[in-house]
Amino acid sequence: MKPSGPPNATSTASLRLHFRNGERLGPGKIELLEHLARERSISGAARAMGMAYRRAWLLVDDMNRMFAEPVVQTFPGRSQGAGAQLTAFGERLIALFRAAERRSADAVALQLQALDEALNPAPSAAQNRDADAG
């Protein structure tokens, strides 16, 4: 779940939570939940993220075991077309993570700007890789 695609127009910070039980939660899983809320299925959310259905299913299963309450409720039927929706806790999880992310971004704005201004003005290897890939 690495960020992919072209470089951003601006430099940004991202947040990852490392829980004491060894589980991790970052923007990729949260984005998957947001797509799931819109698509109302795991397969739809996977498609929207360009992710294999099995990987999306495993990530949802991981999140459903991570907390005392489930994050996603799936409806009967085992096909990939079966429906799914966020639980109330799932919605709270997204809200808490996105709030933390905004607060973190605000808190690090000055340091991020200082490093942004120190960037090499020459095209980077990462940009060249993207250009080659595109």
Added chain:
Amino acid sequence: MKPSGPPNATSTASLRLHFRNGERLGPGKIELLEHLARERSISGAARAMGMAYRRAWLLVDDMNRMFAEPVVQTFPGRSQGAGAQLTAFGERLIALFRAAERRSADAVALQLQALDEALNPAPSAAQNRDADAG
């Protein structure tokens, strides 16, 4: 450069910076620089992190191209034993990143605590994986 080893005693947040030129900077690269400052060589820093020398060298090279100023200065001699030290900018880079990390951790403390309290009290799959691996 995933976090590895046993689960932490407490839940924590980590920060990753995504620069507009497509480059990324997170705790793994910063930790490598901190080891390099102590060990005064790339090979020593790699060893201290349990990382292959080639991987450490590539990460240092990446950081040296990422900014207008180099982060690490290497001394003549191409052997793996050749010396290396942080530049003044390298020291500033570490200080800015660690300051941002502390500020981010402070900013997200309440949200992290709320999610920590919602964790599943049962042993997680991640813990079982660690137990198997250990």
